[in-house]
Amino acid sequence: MSIPGITGPAGFSAGAVAAGIKPSGALDLALILNEGPRSDAAAVFTRNRVVASPVRVSRKAVADGQLRAVAINSGNANACNGAQGDADARAMVDAVSHGTDIAVNDIAICSTGLIGEPLPMDNVLTGIADVVNHIGATRQHGNNAATAIMTTDTIPKESVYAGDGWSVGAMGKGVGMMAPSLATMLVCITTDAIANAAILQRSLEKACIQTFNTLDVDGSTSTNDTVIIMSSGASGVQPSEEELAQAILEVCADIADQLQADAEGVTKRVKISVAGTGSDEQALHAARTLGRDNLFKCAMFGSDPNWGRVLAAVGMADADMDPDNISVYFNDQPVCVQSTGVPGARDVDLSGADIDVRVDLGTGGTGTAFVRTTDLSYSYVEINSAYSS
Amino acid sequence: MSIPGITGPAGFSAGAVAAGIKPSGALDLALILNEGPRSDAAAVFTRNRVVASPVRVSRKAVADGQLRAVAINSGNANACNGAQGDADARAMVDAVSHGTDIAVNDIAICSTGLIGEPLPMDNVLTGIADVVNHIGATRQHGNNAATAIMTTDTIPKESVYAGDGWSVGAMGKGVGMMAPSLATMLVCITTDAIANAAILQRSLEKACIQTFNTLDVDGSTSTNDTVIIMSSGASGVQPSEEELAQAILEVCADIADQLQADAEGVTKRVKISVAGTGSDEQALHAARTLGRDNLFKCAMFGSDPNWGRVLAAVGMADADMDPDNISVYFNDQPVCVQSTGVPGARDVDLSGADIDVRVDLGTGGTGTAFVRTTDLSYSYVEINSAYSS
Numbered sequence: 001m002s003i004p005g006i007t008g009p010a011g012f013s014a015g016a017v018a019a020g021i022k023p024s025g026a027l028d029l030a031l032i033l034n035e036g037p038r039s040d041a042a043a044v045f046t047r048n049r050v051v052a053s054p055v056r057v058s059r060k061a062v063a064d065g066q067l068r069a070v071a072i073n074s075g076n077a078n079a080c081n082g083a084q085g086d087a088d089a090r091a092m093v094d095a096v097s098h099g100t101d102i103a104v105n106d107i108a109i110c111s112t113g114l115i116g117e118p119l120p121m122d123n124v125l126t127g128i129a130d131v132v133n134h135i136g137a138t139r140q141h142g143n144n145a146a147t148a149i150m151t152t153d154t155i156p157k158e159s160v161y162a163g164d165g166w167s168v169g170a171m172g173k174g175v176g177m178m179a180p181s182l183a184t185m186l187v188c189i190t191t192d193a194i195a196n197a198a199i200l201q202r203s204l205e206k207a208c209i210q211t212f213n214t215l216d217v218d219g220s221t222s223t224n225d226t227v228i229i230m231s232s233g234a235s236g237v238q239p240s241e242e243e244l245a246q247a248i249l250e251v252c253a254d255i256a257d258q259l260q261a262d263a264e265g266v267t268k269r270v271k272i273s274v275a276g277t278g279s280d281e282q283a284l285h286a287a288r289t290l291g292r293d294n295l296f297k298c299a300m301f302g303s304d305p306n307w308g309r310v311l312a313a314v315g316m317a318d319a320d321m322d323p324d325n326i327s328v329y330f331n332d333q334p335v336c337v338q339s340t341g342v343p344g345a346r347d348v349d350l351s352g353a354d355i356d357v358r359v360d361l362g363t364g365g366t367g368t369a370f371v372r373t374t375d376l377s378y379s380y381v382e383i384n385s386a387y388s389s
Numbered sequence: 390m391s392i393p394g395i396t397g398p399a400g401f402s403a404g405a406v407a408a409g410i411k412p413s414g415a416l417d418l419a420l421i422l423n424e425g426p427r428s429d430a431a432a433v434f435t436r437n438r439v440v441a442s443p444v445r446v447s448r449k450a451v452a453d454g455q456l457r458a459v460a461i462n463s464g465n466a467n468a469c470n471g472a473q474g475d476a477d478a479r480a481m482v483d484a485v486s487h488g489t490d491i492a493v494n495d496i497a498i499c500s501t502g503l504i505g506e507p508l509p510m511d512n513v514l515t516g517i518a519d520v521v522n523h524i525g526a527t528r529q530h531g532n533n534a535a536t537a538i539m540t541t542d543t544i545p546k547e548s549v550y551a552g553d554g555w556s557v558g559a560m561g562k563g564v565g566m567m568a569p570s571l572a573t574m575l576v577c578i579t580t581d582a583i584a585n586a587a588i589l590q591r592s593l594e595k596a597c598i599q600t601f602n603t604l605d606v607d608g609s610t611s612t613n614d615t616v617i618i619m620s621s622g623a624s625g626v627q628p629s630e631e632e633l634a635q636a637i638l639e640v641c642a643d644i645a646d647q648l649q650a651d652a653e654g655v656t657k658r659v660k661i662s663v664a665g666t667g668s669d670e671q672a673l674h675a676a677r678t679l680g681r682d683n684l685f686k687c688a689m690f691g692s693d694p695n696w697g698r699v700l701a702a703v704g705m706a707d708a709d710m711d712p713d714n715i716s717v718y719f720n721d722q723p724v725c726v727q728s729t730g731v732p733g734a735r736d737v738d739l740s741g742a743d744i745d746v747r748v749d750l751g752t753g754g755t756g757t758a759f760v761r762t763t764d765l766s767y768s769y770v771e772i773n774s775a776y777s778s
Contacts, residue, residue, distance in 0.1 A: 049712045050704030050728065080700050082713075082729030115697025116730040223701050294683070294765075295773050302774030308504025311469050312612050315439030323438045324471075339439065340471030341505040376683070378767050384684050385691030 005142030005158035008169035009192035011035050011232025014141045015134035016148035019127025021075035021113075021120055027148035029127040030072045031096065032188055033135060038233030039106060041067035042200035044208050046225030052079035052115075053089035055224060058108035061093075065197025067230050068106040070188055071096045071128065072149050074173070078111040078119050079223040088119045095125050099132040110186045110226045112151055112173060146171035149186055152383060154262055159254035161247040166193040166235040168247045172255040174263075185212065187227040187255055192235035195244055200229050203245035211252040214371050215260055216291045227252075260372050265379030268300045269354050273370040274314075276327075276360035282319035283369035286361060289317040297376035303350040307335040314359055325362030331355065338362075394531030394547035397558035398581035400424050400621025403530045404523035405537035408516025410464035410502075410509055416537035418516040420485065421459045421577055422524060427622030428495060430456035431590035433597050435614030441468035441504075442478035444613060447497035450482075454586025456619050457495040459577055460485045460517065461538045463562070467500040467508050468612040477508045484514050488521040499575045499615045501540055501562060535560035538575055541772060543651055548643035550636040555582040555624035557636045561644040563652075574601065576616040576644055581624035584633055589618050592634035600641040603760050604649055605680045616641075649761050654768030657689045658743050662759040663703075665716075665749035671708035672758035675750060678706040686765035692739040696724040703748055714751030720744065727751075 007014050012034055019029040043062045045055050071092060078085050089109060097104045146156035153173050161168040174185025208227060260269055272291050274283040290296055293313035299306040307328045328336040335345035396403050401423055408418040432451045434444050460481060467474050478498060486493045535545035542562050550557040563574025597616060649658055661680050663672040679685055682702035688695040696717045717725035724734035
């Protein structure tokens with residue numbers, strides 16, 4: 001029975017401390033170590049052109065497909081801090097290297113929190129020196145790390161997949177700035193399966209497309225998105241690429257579900273499926289256009305089956321459609337057929353926490369896609385109108 | 390001294406009644422008549438591919454550049470009602486024709502309100518038969534019409550431009566579903582200047598690009614957007630095309646200002662200017678990307694100078710940029726230079742109702758553009774989470 005989280009797979013240890021980066025005094029610095037025997041690794045980063053200093057550093061570190069440590073701080077994104085930010089990121093790596101005897105080129109770092117504030121380096125460096133004394137392979141150690149990377153997350157997010165003699169563990173954080181291109185979060189995945197960096201990279205990219213990239217909470221994409229996977233090979237088992245890819249997909253899907261459920265101010269989890277258009281890409285564009293429409297998202301918050309807003313939103317999508325033949329289903333009940341309301345459509349019950357929205361654009365085309373989004377609530381506004389103050 | 394509104398220019402009369410389309414019993418049906426001697430007209434409609442029945446009817450009516458009447462109802466958009474919606478729209482035109490002796494091909498109609506509910510035709514037809522008895526050319530008549538087209542607007546919106554012996558008047562409504570492609574609203578413009586339909590069309594399109602199309606409240610574009618201009622020629626004056634275009638631009642700008650100020654739940658009016666990129670089109674895309682970013686809009690609501698969200702948002706725009714050389718100014722104070730925070734940036738005062746945001750993408754390119762948007766407030770969520778119930 002594998003334990004959830006990054007310390008589940010053999011060969012991994014982790015730990016966290018409260019370094020004082022967060023004013024609250026909560027855990028805010030995590031370190032994950034891959035003790036081998038192998039150190040294959042892969043990563044996917046934000047597509048935002050404004051990237052944080054830790055992303056620049058970690059891109060270089062993982063370029064050779066090898067990592068042995070990941071250090072993550074919350075409370076500060078170390079983004080948009082210019083040359084000082086880059087220097088601070090390198091200093092974090094140096095400190096981890098000093099404390100662990102791991103080569104700087106095998107160390108990735110992540111930061112999450114407010115953009116544009118210099119890192120409090122005294123706290124960060126003291127914290128790194130301290131965290132190496134709090135490393136272990138228990139479930140609690142992994143959970144501490146998952147807790148230390150939280151920002152406005154309300155709960156730590158962990159997952160596990162148990163293979164036959166091997167496993168995959170994961171942790172993640174992310175609550176706002178969630179949009180395609182990784183749904184804006186940090187995720188660290190560990191496995192004791194034997195797998196080279198190329199297999200890890202392919203499997204991770206496929207999993208991201210199907211999971212994190214389908215999550216669109218607020219259309220905003222952060223400067224710090226990072227998903228890292230490290231393999232220790234400590235199980236001695238080499239699953240097929242297909243088996244491993246499936247395992248990685250499952251933990252990513254699980255973490256994505258948890259991210260959606262804990263998104264800022266969320267009261268509804270909304271799945272939007274689109275069909276009946278020219279291509280999967282067009283369907284995805286239509287689904288995202290709807291998933292980002294604030295009027296639609298407010299209607300979901302109000303449990304209001306206002307399907308007219310669905311038509312108004314998809315009508316602006318860059319997708320093939322027959323404007324007179326669009327169908328909409330809320331929770332599998334037809335509310336609009338041939339672009340016209342179905343009697344009783346206003347009475348569909350959307351009071352539950354999960355809402356399923358299905359749209360057929362009516363061309364008979366085979367393109368399909370889905371995205372997961374959330375409602376737009378008072379709490380979203382509350383949380384995000386006073387973040388930096 | 391010209392009076393504001395659509396009855397300002399000579400040759401126009403208007404009126405409104407409470408037809409019972411709105412449950413509140415407020416004015417909800419307006420009629421504007423062009424009594425000539427000329428009946429040149431032009432219009433711009435929504436780019437949404439899902440279009441309301443009145444838009445289909447009015448497109449046909451104005452195709453020959455001639456209109457003598459516009460009827461507008463609020464309380465129901467007559468959108469997504471299928472063949473019944475089209476028949477109801479034609480029945481509205483027939484009723485106006487019957488009551489006014491104007492040919493059906495010279496009558497445009499507009500509807501605004503909830504999408505997907507059949508029009509209450511008994512009320513609509515009785516209202517049209519009644520409104521012809523309440524037509525006049527006073528300021529009050531024009532104001533009644535401007536009041537009757539309101540949905541969640543809190544005030545009627547009217548404007549006037551006084552030329553030398555001629556004038557342009559306007560009224561508009563619009564509060565949500567405001568995004569490029571007309572900012573989603575209904576606007577009716579009248580002028581007693583002599584101008585043919587081609588001149589009116591060119592002038593109107595130019596004005597829309599610079600005014601309504603720069604307004605982006607929530608990224609949503611409605612199915613009913615319509616801007617109509619009618620010319621009576623009653624002044625006997627024929628201004629140059631340049632003069633007339635300027636007058637039309639001025640009333641459109643004035644109405645756009647009023648729409649922005651009265652947008653749903655607005656507490657801040659935000660102007661976003663972008664420069665330093667490859668083309669005006671790229672600058673516009675970057676400005677819109679920022680103007681639609683919910684995290685940025687929440688920060689504006691909180692008067693929070695969180696410039697990091699500006700960089701995160703523009704970093705996803707389809708525009709040339711130097712990610713290390715982006716500058717941001719809030720109310721003319723630099724808060725970010727070379728993509729790095731300026732000391733004191735968090736102390737910039739954004740407590741006023743108007744916030745000016747200027748972004749330079751740092752490439753040295755000459756592209757510039759601006760959009761006007763609003764904050765994302767509790768009230769926006771409140772108004773839009775219970776609209777159809």
